[in-house]
Amino acid sequence: xxxxxRNTNPPSLPLRRIGGPFRERRASHTDVPLIKHALxxxxxxxxxxxxxxxCGLKKTGALDxxxxxxxxxxxxxxxxxxxxVVAAPVLISKEHLRASKGRMRAVVVNAGNANCxxxxxxxxxxxxxxxxxxxxxxxxxxxxxxxxTGVIGVPLPLEKILRAxxxxxxxxxxxxxxxxxxxxxxxxxxxxxxxxxxxxxxxGKRVHLVGCAxxxxxxxxxMATMLAFVATDAAIAPSLLQKTLHDVTGRTFNAISVDGxxxxxxxxxxxxxxxxxxxxxxAGTSAHRAFTTALEEVCRSLALQIVAxxxxxxxxxxxxxxxxxxxxxxxxxxxxxxxxxxxxxxxxWRRPQLGPHFRGRRAFRRFV
Numbered sequence: 001x002x003x004x005x006r007n008t009n010p011p012s013l014p015l016r017r018i019g020g021p022f023r024e025r026r027a028s029h030t031d032v033p034l035i036k037h038a039l040x041x042x043x044x045x046x047x048x049x050x051x052x053x054x055c056g057l058k059k060t061g062a063l064d065x066x067x068x069x070x071x072x073x074x075x076x077x078x079x080x081x082x083x084x085v086v087a088a089p090v091l092i093s094k095e096h097l098r099a100s101k102g103r104m105r106a107v108v109v110n111a112g113n114a115n116c117x118x119x120x121x122x123x124x125x126x127x128x129x130x131x132x133x134x135x136x137x138x139x140x141x142x143x144x145x146x147x148x149t150g151v152i153g154v155p156l157p158l159e160k161i162l163r164a165x166x167x168x169x170x171x172x173x174x175x176x177x178x179x180x181x182x183x184x185x186x187x188x189x190x191x192x193x194x195x196x197x198x199x200x201x202x203x204g205k206r207v208h209l210v211g212c213a214x215x216x217x218x219x220x221x222x223m224a225t226m227l228a229f230v231a232t233d234a235a236i237a238p239s240l241l242q243k244t245l246h247d248v249t250g251r252t253f254n255a256i257s258v259d260g261x262x263x264x265x266x267x268x269x270x271x272x273x274x275x276x277x278x279x280x281x282x283a284g285t286s287a288h289r290a291f292t293t294a295l296e297e298v299c300r301s302l303a304l305q306i307v308a309x310x311x312x313x314x315x316x317x318x319x320x321x322x323x324x325x326x327x328x329x330x331x332x333x334x335x336x337x338x339x340x341x342x343x344x345x346x347x348x349w350r351r352p353q354l355g356p357h358f359r360g361r362r363a364f365r366r367f368v
Contacts, residue, residue, distance in 0.1 A: 001340060004033060008239065008338055011062055011301070012018050012335070013062060014338050015155060016214075023197035024152070024295070027308075029321065037177060038191055038212060039176050039180075039195055039197050040176060041175065041176050043199070043208060043210060044174065044175075044179065044199040044208060045199075045207075045208040045209065045210055045231050045232050045233035045273075045275065045276070046208070046275035046276060047071045047072055047174075047272075047273045047275030048068065048069065048070055048071070048072055048174060048176075048180035048231045048233075048271075048273070049067075049068075049069050049172035049174045049178070049180045050066070050067070050068055050069075050170070050172060050173065050174075050175070050181070050182045051066065051067050051168045051171050051172040051173065051178055051181070051182070052066035052067075052170060052181035052182050052184065052185035053065050053066075053164050053167060053168045053171075053179070053185075054067065054163035054273075055110075055160045055161055055163065056157070056160045056245075057110055057111065057112030057113050057150070057157060057160060057161075058112040058150075059112075059113065060190060062184075062185075062187075063184050064110055064111045064184035064185055064330055065108075065110050065111075065161060065164050065168060065179060065183040065185060066108075066109050066110075066168070066173060066181070066186060067107065067108055067109075067111075067133070067137075067168055067169060067182075068107045068108060068109075068182060068231060068271070069105060069106035069107075069137055069141075069172060070104075070105055070106065070230055070231070070273040071273070071275070072273050072275065073103045073104070073105055073143065073273070074103070074104055074105065074236040074271040074272055074273035074274075074276070075102055075103065075143075075235075075236055075237060075239060075241050075243070075271070075272045075273075075274075076097060076100070076103065076113040076241070076269065076270065076271055076272075077102070077238065077241040077242040077245040077246075077269070077270045078093065078094075078097055078145070078242075078245075078267065078269050078270070079246065079249050079253070079267075079268040080093070080094060080266065080267055080268075081264060081265065081266035081267070081357040083264050083266070085117070085264050086116075086264055087114055087115055087116035087117075087118070087122075087132075087148060087152075087264045087265045088115050088116070088118065088122045088123040088125070088126045088148075088266060089126050089146045089147050089265065089267075090264070090266075090267060091116055092123070092126050092127065092130065092221075093145045093147065093267065093269075094147055096141070096142045096143070096144060096145065097145070099142045100142045100143055101236025101238065102239070102241070102242065103143070103345050104137060104143050104144065104145060104271060105131070105137065105139040105143040105144065106137055106139070106143070106144050106145070107145040107147060107229055107269060107271075108130065108144060108145070108146050108147070108165075109146070109147040109148070109149075109186055109229075110129075110147075110149075110156075110161060110184075111148075111149050111150050111151075111185060111187060111188050111214070112149075112150040112151070112188070112262065113150045113151055113154055113156050113157065113267050114146060114148050114149055114150045114151060114152045115148040115156040116148070116152045116153070116265060117152055117153040117264075118153070118154070118156060121155060122155070124335050125147070125155075125156045125158040126146050126156075126234075127141075127331070128158060128162070129146055129158065129161055129162070130144045130146050132162055132165050133146075133165055133169065136165055136166055137169055137308065138170035139291065141363055145267075145269055147227055147265070147267050147269075148203075148265060149186065149188055149214060149227055149265050150188055152264065154188065154329070155285070159268055168306040179195070179210065180195075182310060183195050183212035184213060186212065186213075186214040186227055187214050190199075190214050190215070190308045190310060191309055192308055193212065193214075194213045194214065194215075194302055194305040194309065195210070195211065195212045195302075196210070196212075196295040196297070196298045196301035196302050196307065197209065197210045197211070197301075198294040198295075198298050199351070200290040200291065200293070200294050202276075202278040202279070202281075202287050202290065202309035203278050203279050203287075203289075204278075205276050205277050205278040206276065207232065207233060207234045207276045207278055207291070207294070208231060208232065208233055208276070209231070209234070209294050209295060209298050209299070210230070210231055210232075210300040211228060211230040211231070211299070211301075211302055212228070212230060212302070213226060213227065213302040213303075213305065214226060214228075214307060215225050215228075215306040215309075216226070222269040226253070226266055226268075226306060227265070227266070227267050227268075227269070228253065228268045228269070228299070228302055229269050229270075229271075230268075230270040230271070230295065230298055230299070231270075231273075232270070232271070232272045232273075232295075233269050233272070233273055233274065233275040233276035234272045234274065234278065234281060234291055235272065235274030235279065235281060236274075236280060236291065237280065238241045238274050238354075240281065240282075240283050240288070241270060243283075243324060244288070244291070244292055244295060245270050245295070247269070247292070248292065248295050248296045248299050249268060251296060251300075252296060252299035252300045252302075252303045252355055253268060253299060253302075253303050254304050255331075255334075256304075256306065256307050257335065257338045260298065268299075270295070287336045288298075304316065306355045310348055315347060317338075317347055319334045319337055319338055321333050321334050322359055328353065349365045
């Protein structure tokens, strides 16, 4: 086992950020002009629009409601929480993905309230949100994902969302500024938004992928208390996109841990609308390998940013397991080490507690 230790302070960890190390709780809808765009206009995929607003779910008055939409029906893939307790938005999003056969148009997301453990009223609120958003976007409710993050067990103030939806739908823009607002709106305990982008050439066309995520606590494999959205103008069938996302997730979002806890609303979504004009990606081709590499680059960057922004985190540690019997065994070994309070304490203070044969920092550095 080899553990690689990295300092999370810039510039040693190359993370894409918006506006530097400020805390989201200081931001409000009046602070948007101060946001520095982490992504350029050229990095955005074609055919997507974004918008965010403050509808009053966050007590700070910060951005808390957002939409990511595709101008054309898009292939969709998703990975959801495996927690036994699941929030209403997750159940509805799963149902819509099945009903639409993997062809979706948009994501409506709120922060500040998880709409979890809210009973039938919470499910009805999520359904009403989807119905109203679909009316404003000109699509069917089954073509929409709905996501929520925030406090669990508190009724969702639906009237605030319904009042804001017409405005936010009307102000969607295909701009880096709008994407920056989206990435800020989904934050809860995060200290900074998290964004990433990648691109590749295919048949003379440039294909783009862009993603954003939120998450800082309750982070553990098999999804965590996080939301992540990836938009791409690649053309790919829903079934192949789902398989590709599943494989990539295993090497990125499901290979991180902050505190060993999972949550109820965890959702990772990918929308691919084909607007780049490149041919459809087929399994096993060089184009599919390039797409997989780009998707993994985006997901890996977002996953590392989540770990670096972990609640109370001071270091990002990468655990490398060598000569394991198989991948499953390697994952068990790495997860055991990553979730050990003793190991975390050693790494935090750089004071090994490994017995009399490993006394001192020099021995500790040799060991890891």
